[in-house]
Amino acid sequence: MNSASKIYDPLYRWFEANKRVLPWRETSDPYKIWVSEIILQQTRVQQGLEYYMRFVERFPDVATMARATEDEVLRLWQGLGYYTRARNMYKGAQMIAERWGGVFPTTFDDIRAIPGVGEYTAGAIASFAYDLPYPALDGNVYRVLARLNDCDVVFDTTAGKKHFHSLAQRMLDEVHPRLFNSAIMELGALQCVPREPDCTACPLRHYCLAYAHHMVEVLPVRKPRPVVQDRELNYAIYLCPQTNEQGQKVVYTLLRQRTEKDIWHHLWEFPQQETSAPSAQRELTFTHLLSHRRLHATFRVYPVTSLPAIPDTIAVAWTALDDYALSRLTLRALQALQ
Ligand code: SF4
Numbered sequence: 001m002n003s004a005s006k007i008y009d010p011l012y013r014w015f016e017a018n019k020r021v022l023p024w025r026e027t028s029d030p031y032k033i034w035v036s037e038i039i040l041q042q043t044r045v046q047q048g049l050e051y052y053m054r055f056v057e058r059f060p061d062v063a064t065m066a067r068a069t070e071d072e073v074l075r076l077w078q079g080l081g082y083y084t085r086a087r088n089m090y091k092g093a094q095m096i097a098e099r100w101g102g103v104f105p106t107t108f109d110d111i112r113a114i115p116g117v118g119e120y121t122a123g124a125i126a127s128f129a130y131d132l133p134y135p136a137l138d139g140n141v142y143r144v145l146a147r148l149n150d151c152d153v154v155f156d157t158t159a160g161k162k163h164f165h166s167l168a169q170r171m172l173d174e175v176h177p178r179l180f181n182s183a184i185m186e187l188g189a190l191q192c193v194p195r196e197p198d199c200t201a202c203p204l205r206h207y208c209l210a211y212a213h214h215m216v217e218v219l220p221v222r223k224p225r226p227v228v229q230d231r232e233l234n235y236a237i238y239l240c241p242q243t244n245e246q247g248q249k250v251v252y253t254l255l256r257q258r259t260e261k262d263i264w265h266h267l268w269e270f271p272q273q274e275t276s277a278p279s280a281q282r283e284l285t286f287t288h289l290l291s292h293r294r295l296h297a298t299f300r301v302y303p304v305t306s307l308p309a310i311p312d313t314i315a316v317a318w319t320a321l322d323d324y325a326l327s328r329l330t331l332r333a334l335q336a337l338q
Contacts, residue, residue: 004170007171011183020190039052073086074267135169144184233272251318258327
């Protein structure tokens with residue numbers, strides 16, 4: 001028994017009484033747990049739930065996902081943002097199919113080798129699927145550990161992560177790692193919340209050093225946020241009615257696939273020019289927030305009788321736009337237009 005074992009009983013009792021029923025908690029299928037963890041990396045549970053159901057219905061196992069195209073996976077991902085996650089998931093499915101014959105790996109190191117799987121995700125899959133004794137530190141767990149131990153080490157640096165990782169390893173219930181990780185995560189999500197947690201109702205208040213030392217509100221300590229970069233994007237939406245081979249009227253527009261590695265790599269959008277100053281003539285405008293960027297986007301509609309020749313664009317029927325993995329900003333503009 002380690003020195004943290006005194007928290008196990010009250011923590012587990014609280015978890016049994018308060019845990020949310022979530023489909024990825026009801027399974028020990030490593031593939032489904034992997035899908036849920038990738039979706040939840042930067043997505044709230046409520047929104048993630050919908051996408052998770054969609055993904056496991058369309059791709060019930062890793063082999064089905066590996067056989068799909070990247071575009072199909074991206075289309076299903078549409079609206080979740082941070083598309084690198086979807087791309088890595090697709091790459092991961094192919095790697096599992098090729099390297100392990102479609103059988104999900106069973107050791108921490110092999111799981112960690114899957115693209116897009118970091119220390120946290122590998123720990124989560126290893127413990128949730130196989131009950132292996134690895135900690136899984138997400139934002140909620142960092143907060144609970146910092147407070148329980150009254151630890152003011154900056155947690156989101158390489159050194160800080162190492163520090164908290166060894167703290168978590170020491171506190172882990174090696175007999176029930178799956179239960180311990182699930183319970184501590186849920187405590188962080190529901191009880192030990194970032195602002196004004198109700199410590200008087202917390203099952204761990206008698207063991208919590210931050211509560212005893214009145215340090216709850218200042219923990220955990222994170223490094224200062226990077227400065228947000230502003231960018232001005234000017235989009236042109238061409239609308240060109242034409243008659244197709246069947247004699248039907250079809251409206252065509254132009255799309256281009258982003259090849260720049262900065263944002264929305266490989267996704268499709270209307271032709272665009274980036275400027276340093278805001279556009280003088282604003283029509284359909286949005287401010288769109290990404291992690292460290294604030295995008296100011298202007299969409300202008302141009303009815304034309306023939307589509308202009310813009311390099312790297314393709315003509316697409318307006319009704320076929322759904323067949324392309326569009327950036328979230330482009331989707332917002334389309335919704336507003338419709
Ligand atoms: S007592 Fe308060 S700060 Fe400590 S673990 Fe519980 S909710 Fe978090």
